[in-house]
Amino acid sequence: MKNFIANWKMNGSIEVLETYCQHLASNQEHLTDSMILALPALYIPMARHYLKNTPVAIAAQCVSAHNDGAYTGQLSARMFAELGCSYAIIGHSERREIESIESTKNQMLQCIHSGLKPILCIGETLQEKNEMKTIEILTSQLQPMLTLEQQGHDIWVAYEPRWAIGSGLTPDNNEINIVADWFKGLSAAKFIYGGSVNPDNIENLAKCTLDGFLVGGASLDYNLTNQMVSICTHCS
Numbered sequence: 001m002k003n004f005i006a007n008w009k010m011n012g013s014i015e016v017l018e019t020y021c022q023h024l025a026s027n028q029e030h031l032t033d034s035m036i037l038a039l040p041a042l043y044i045p046m047a048r049h050y051l052k053n054t055p056v057a058i059a060a061q062c063v064s065a066h067n068d069g070a071y072t073g074q075l076s077a078r079m080f081a082e083l084g085c086s087y088a089i090i091g092h093s094e095r096r097e098i099e100s101i102e103s104t105k106n107q108m109l110q111c112i113h114s115g116l117k118p119i120l121c122i123g124e125t126l127q128e129k130n131e132m133k134t135i136e137i138l139t140s141q142l143q144p145m146l147t148l149e150q151q152g153h154d155i156w157v158a159y160e161p162r163w164a165i166g167s168g169l170t171p172d173n174n175e176i177n178i179v180a181d182w183f184k185g186l187s188a189a190k191f192i193y194g195g196s197v198n199p200d201n202i203e204n205l206a207k208c209t210l211d212g213f214l215v216g217g218a219s220l221d222y223n224l225t226n227q228m229v230s231i232c233t234h235c236s
């Protein structure tokens with residue numbers, strides 16, 4: 001079984017969410033707690049209501065690097081935990097545009113103190129890939145996680161090449177396995193892949209040394225989600 005993390009980003013509506021959750025709740029054949037739904041924060045209470053009799057877990061898409069205080073518009077890890085979230089995506093490439101590596105470390109710490117499991121995203125740009133800098137970039141993004149892991153904290157890592165996100169492009173299995181093997185040499189944490197995963201390529205990608213998938217665009221459609229979750233449930 002592989003984990004399936006759906007990242008809705010800033011998409012959806014109350015109507016879309018209701019329909020999606022009702023489908024999930026009434027068709028639980030493939031559902032386990034390895035399905036994780038990262039929703040816009042405002043929709044989390046409603047999703048929790050609709051999914052209360054399912055094993056689906058809910059994730060925050062980001063959290064504040066701070067505990068409490070004068071941070072207008074920000075939401076803390078503690079607040080997401082209060083809403084029943086179990087996970088938080090940290091350092092998504094769309095957040096790294098405005099967040100430093102130091103900030104991702106503080107966000108992971110906030111998650112740990114609040115009981116959320118952080119899922120740290122790492123990934124290189126196309127230019128960095130072409131300049132053969134992938135491992136160098138991933139190493140710097142991963143460093144805070146490795147320090148926290150050495151202190152006994154369980155943090156998942158999602159390898160999301162920036163050039164693969166929303167582009168329809170993916171690395172080939174050999175390229176993913178090179179990164180996965182490098183990662184497994186450093187860490188015992190779960191290693192997830194994200195970037196243009198869909199029902200047509202997920203079965204092939206699942207042959208890589210991976211613990212699951214983080215899916216953006218294709219996870220907005222219930223039927224596509226159902227197909228992918230079903231494949232994740234049945235593969236080792």
Ligand code: PEP
Nearest residue numbers: 165166194195196216217
């Ligand atoms: C993402 O944004 O984390 C992602 C993987 O997006 P997509 O699946 O649309 O490439």
